Amino acid sequence: MVTPTDKVGRNKKDRIDALAASSADDAGVSLAASAWRTLRSSPVFLTGAVIIGLFVLISLFAPWLAPQDPSQPMLIDQVVKARNEIPPPQDGHPLGGDLQGRDFFSRLLVGSQQTLIVGVLATLIGLTGGLTLGTLAGALGGWVDSAVMRIVDVMLSLPSLLLAFSISALFASPNQFTVIVAVAVVQIPVFARLLRGSMLAQRHSDHVLAATALGVKPGAIVFRHMLPNSLGPVIVQSTLVLATAIIDAAALSFLGLGNPDDRIPEWGQMLGDVQNVFDTHPHLAVWPAGCIIVVALGFTLMGETLREALDPKSRR
Amino acid sequence: MAHSRTARRRWTAAIGLTGVAALALSACAQSERGDESGSGKSGGTLTFGAAGAPKLFDPFYATDGETFRVSRQLFEGLVGFKPGTADVEPALATKWDSSSDGKTWTFTLKENVKFHDGTPFNAEAVCANFDRWYNQKGAAQSEAVSQYWLDNFGGFADTPDKPSLFKSCAAKDPKTAVVELTSATSQFPSVLGFTSFSISSPEALKKYDADNVATAGDAFTYPAYAKEHPTGTGPFKFGKFDEANNVVEIVRNDDYHGTKAKLDRVVFKIIPDETARKQALKAGDIDGYDLPNAADWAGLKSDGFDVKVRPPFNVLYLGINQSNNPKLQDLKVRQALEYAINREQLVKSQLPEGATVATQFMPPGVDGYDKSLTAVKFDTEKAKTLLAEAGASDLTLKFYWPTEVTRPYMPSPKDLYGAIAGDLQKAGVKVEAVSKPWNGGYLTDVDGHVPDLFLLGWTGDNGTAHNWVGTFFGRTDNRFSTGKSPWGETLATSLAAANAEPDADKRTKLYEDLNKKLMQEYLPAIAISHSPPAIVFKKEIQGVTPSPLTDERFGTASKG
């Protein structure tokens, strides 16, 4: 995972904590409003937003947009492995066919759907796991905090993409779901630390102290007051994770740890699966790679500008 | 070294500009050594791209292709295979005779042959080897270690419950060895041509503790003989295994008893990635590699490389396991599956040039191959009718296919699965796809009778039918669960009887009949195809004959 950051932290853990702390002293609503004002006029953010908007639209309507059924080998007669021939572009098939004679253009379009699902589900699972652990640790403190943080530390002591590779290899038969889980699990400790840090910082902040003094129940404090205030950094991290998840999923496919069933296409899988023909049919790799790069860039642009907008310290 | 000197200078200059000192230094170094390393003209080194590291160098314990590839250059057996065929020819034995019951074999040995350590090759050495094989002890008796012995000769001296085909070996005189068997077999003497049964120097075997195989944890450890001191009679001697650089080197045996090797040395460079091997060949880093992807054959040929296509000596089949779904015990259902698959289309689009639709479970050239058999014509309607007649119109089958593997008979399992599954669905069979990593559960499940249908195949070791159908169906608890059908037992017994028939002509006839029955009455699986694997070399490499057994010997090769 690569998450370039303007934050200057001492190491991975501190960096996450620093991001978390940045939200604690904000006065919620006004910050969000000012952040939105900043974002609206930021060309970088808008570029990212447009890319992602298009991506989401295409993936939602892909089945209707695609001219052909992406899982049917309709051009199989034109596939001759012996001469390394694959169907060339032709009527109804603007990009030709893939190695199994399926319409490549339709596969690209429909591939956006699975790609989005991988990204979103991986982020959601990572977020939910991190949210649970982080909230537990941050809200309860004490031995729960220590226990959770030990688990998180063990996970953080393995390089994250390597952890994803390893988790995938641990599944007896890889499929789309194991890919998502592998990519998601490595995000759990990141989110957990993020939330815990933010919660800890708030435990002694004025609004939490005030709520406690007014006799609000601890559960309500956590969910009504502390969580909402931690959302900023979580949103930023989620946006960045969306990009990472898509790229990581491609790497898994490349190592043969991805989903072997390719009837329903996914970009990372399309890219990872064609390694043997990179040199002879480069377009089979370049198209999905291009799509991944553009979408990952879109998420990164949004994430980075969001971070700047939400973190007053980095605003200059 | 491969890259052109001008290109390198250009690059050096570019690096120099960026001011990386270390790199600039080497620009001077380069001029010192001049051009001596530029080409292999004077010596002649063949650099061959291997897909994996050899496990060891003692062929007797070898089970994998990469180990065999190296050790067959160092060793010779009593018999060999005529280059380019699976036909037996003399090697260390110049001729042989068998008694009429097929149990006593007398080998006349070549004279004036010396092992690489200078000790003489004679009948005593031959018997020392047989005795060594037969007297393996402890961990070495494992199927994972002495696999070829166990598969072909059965048990060992101290395993009375597991009888051995081998009885004894006696040195009648220095040039005559007499081998006694416990029963006749079609496998003899061609089995002695397997690289596994090559003759080692008895002296070296003793000196380097060759039989000292042990288990350590969950693996086996091998002695120095297998690791560093393989000593045979072959045209090349063992050089070194530079593991840090992933390179095995063997050098010419100047005392070779036959025509001496032309090459000074052969270097096996381990490049696990297939695309990388291709690029290394194109860049000139290697002189050849094995199993180029069929899709690359045309491109390699047009780039001026010599793509040598081996005669297809394998079979891909769609395995049917009868034990889970009782419907599969019905011949009509199995026939329906055969009609449903468009094998011609599959061979045309998915397999290399020269691949053919299989008409039986062995390729042409195997003793007992029945020429009169033809493949059934693809017919979806007929398949549907047969299914309906069998009351199996709503058949759902668990179809297993392997990931993370390619085999010469199965270049791309995913694509083959896709094509077959598509055809089956068209015939109304519901397919429940299960994919598992080859070494991560696929083979375990296939052996454990979990799937209904599975993709598998076989590459032959020799030209006897027993090596094919005998291996597949010679028992009733095989992968196909033929024991579930009434004919399973019959099939197993008749295969055993055919193998034990000492008369060659009668044996051939028996196998031909069995092949007919297999295809028409039993149909325990569906034979799909035979695909020719290839091996590719640079044009200037000559004298390598592609072998159906992948038994390419580099002793005859030359460069330039």
Add this chain to the structure above:
Amino acid sequence: MLRYTIRRLIQLVGVVLVLSLLLFAWLRALPGGPVSALLGERATPESREALTRQLGLDQPIVVQYFKFLGRALSGDFGTSTGVQPGKPAMDVFLQRFPATIELSFLAIVIAIAIGIPLGYMAAKRRGGWFDNLSVGGSLIGVAVPVFFLAYVLKDTLSSVLGLPTEGRQDEIGATRVTGFFVFDGVITQEWDAVWNSIEHLILPAVALATIPFAVVFRITRAAVLDVLEEDYVRTAESKGLTAPTIRRRHVLRNAMLPVVTTIGLQTGALLAGAVLTEKVFSLPGVGQALAIGFERRDYPVLLLLIIMATVVYVLVNLLVDLSYAFIDPRIRTR
């Protein structure tokens, strides 16, 4: 300082034990493994069962784990079944580690050599076209899958520049001393061997360098921006110090801290990236061993390499933490 180091090392031992137990138990529960790898498609149900028993794979996982631990204490972490079949997993690691260190080192050197000056210049011209262009470039660099970039480099640049596409060194009869080919060449004065090894490293290192480059660049830029605004630089400016002096004395020195951090942080990313680039360039390093191990299900090698990756990652980060004390005296007093 010493107590801190010791505590971190004890933590590391704990992490390794927990991780090894988890991995071991899980890997043993997976189907296939050594038995499949050793027998292949020639297996019969009996031979499978016999081998399972012979290798002790039928015993309870706990028993197997303690046996494994016992052997591990004497340096035996099992034997490779797929990467280099028959070779002790530890040897696989030791033999391949130098290649990965060479590769990662060169990648970091490239990333720093380009990232720091670029980051510095971008910060100085904040908001200008140069800044925007390089920030954009660094963002795109992060979005490109490393293995794709590696393939592009291999397929386009290698022939143009005449660089090799696979392996560590050609067969030029170089002397082996330490296993670090470049270093070996230097101490034996075989300069052509040095150059030959470096040639083999350039393209993979460039591909791998994109990961740390983007981070080094952006952190340098941010750090320089921070420092430029800090009081002492303003003071220095007002004292009338010349630009180069300010740069040397204050800005770059203070900006070094985050860069060192990056090296620690990026070790992990580099290890994962090495798996991808070493696979593309068939470079026989630890990364390639992992890639082959995943593909061929070489469980002993996977187990050891994952643990070693963790150890290396934690140790490098510990070293980085310790080195702060020397770079930035303020931390020492904390």
